Amino acid sequence: MNKETFESLWEFCTSNSRVCPMPMKWNDLFNMLKDHENLDLPLILNGWEMSSPLEKNLRFKDHIQLATDHAQLDEIGKYLRLLKEEDWAHYGEI
Secondary structure (H helix, E strand, O other), X not given: OOOOOHHHHHHHHHHHHEXXXXXXXXXXXXXXXXXXXXXXXXXXXXXXXXXXXXXXXXHHHHHXXXXXXXXXXXXXXXXXXXXXHHHEEEOOOO
16 A cells, blocks of 8 residues: 555545544544644534534544644554444535
């Protein structure tokens, strides 16, 4: 497999109408990120119900960007690519 890039990972993360990982999986990913203390939290718990799919997608994109900035794309990409399809929220479902 080629080295993961932001573009290749983001293309995967948005394929099949994906918005973001489901809350538990998103939280796990967030906790993997270096310096996540300085990043906006995943839109889970109350944030899940109170935010639109677009807001969730943009917040998730910020988290992928942080992984890029901290040279964690391979690690984060491997985690995300191993998720089952039911571990993802999709447009039209949330």
